[in-house]
Amino acid sequence: MKMAWKEMKKFKLRYLILGFIVFLISILTMSISGLANGLSDDNASLIKHMPDGTFYMSEDAEDNYSFSAIENEQEEALAATDENYTLFSIQMGEINNADDKKFSTAFVTSDGGDYFPNVDDGEIILDRSLEDEGFSVGDKVTNGLIEDDLTISGFVDGQKFSHTEAGFINEADFQEMYRTDAFQVGFTEGEADVEGLTNYSNSDFLNTIPSYSAEQMSLNMIIVFLYVISALLFAIFFYMINVQKMSTFGILKAIGVKQSSLFVMMWAQMLFITVISLIPAIAISLIINAVAPEGMPFFLPTETIIFAVVAFIVIGFVGATISGLQIRKAEPLQAINQGGM
């Protein structure tokens, strides 16, 4: 450990360069992770905020909730398995304000379970972001599919679907608007096998949302590439440093220094550089998280930061160790014959 620190102190520049590159890559990784999380929330917070459980859609819907319709017998089968089951439906539409300005809305109705707001007939509860568009409790909104106006009875936080603000309405109003008395999706916190229904985990159900998986896959691919680049960076950098130190390693081995001590030295340097580089990267990412403008979906939860820190340390460890296999090849005799300081 002492040797690791002394080497870094003596050759500050080369380790500063590595640290700076790790800092840049980690800040880029965390920014894109924040963006991926933000977009994910913007796309599906309605579903993401539900507890872990099982979603059900009719088999013939082919993973498209719009085509799903849960029949009465299937509902009874779900009820028999889990009395806290919920049925809900989502339809994309729009609401008009008093000035007849249109706002896209994902209309959501449920059978009165605990997972969605309960709304009375003729009322609507909107996602809070619409408050910024000038909507207030008591305002009336209209929709061409329903005869009566809907009165805003409240706002809820973080309820979006397919990048659109959710509008929770009563089952009867939903039936009048979309001419259907069947719910599209079922949900239980456990898992039931019901004939004619396909089961989805939370993440599987999220991936049925159009654009969700394509959007997340693209961003996740960038994140994976950034992690791979980090691993290569560590491996190449330590390889280059180790090549320069082969003679020193050989001499250290000749005088009796353990090979494991040389590996510990390299790991200590890797850990130090990674941690020191991650601290400002995390700080800057958290600042972005706090000051990101309304229109920029950015969300960096603690779990994502912890994952990134652990991933960078593991990647650094693997990269450095692979390049460090050269240490095993360092021959005392070769080093002695090479000459040097």
Next chain:
Amino acid sequence: MALFELTNIDKAVKNGNREEKILNDVDLTLNEGELTALTGPSGSGKSTLLTIAACLQNKTNGSISFKGKKISEKNDGSIRKLRAEKFGFVFQHAHLVPFLTVGEQLALMLDTANVKLSKEDKNNKINKILQAVDMYKHKNSYPENLSGGERQRAAIARAIIHDPELLFADEPTASIDSKRSEEVMALIKRLSQDLGITVLMVTHDMDMLEYADRRIEMKDGQITKG
């Protein structure tokens, strides 16, 4: 009294399809406290013999004993420990660690040799050895800031800081001028006498032989005199 014995040492290397013998049935005994010089023309096998004796390369045949115990059959870990604790090395070039100061090089050697001393005692020992090799004023200098002779004196200090019983010196004066060579040899001789360290030294410099208690000549992989 014999401290170290090499018996029937052979060393052969492959050169294309044929095998070339570098050492041929060499016997060598080192007596405690003696400074033994190995001399001979280039390619006579003297450096190979020294590095085999120091367990830095493998022999083809033969056995090596240290204080009556065979070390040639020990595993890598035991040999590393032996090298760290009982042997000291001085090479043609100083081979100091570039990122450690002179004092730190010595502290590293004490740690490597597993010398159990308090921090203060370690520091005192380092100071004492550096004074002995006239390098105390360079205790906090890095190798890059030292002359060739100073580096070699620092390397000698590193080689003896842990009180080894056997010092292997492979052409310790080859990379420095004649004046510095005399100083370095006088230093090795003095330390050998004062600390009772047995020394096996390879040299082709005839002027340095006057410091040796015993002279062994090699030619074509065999001992011819001594």
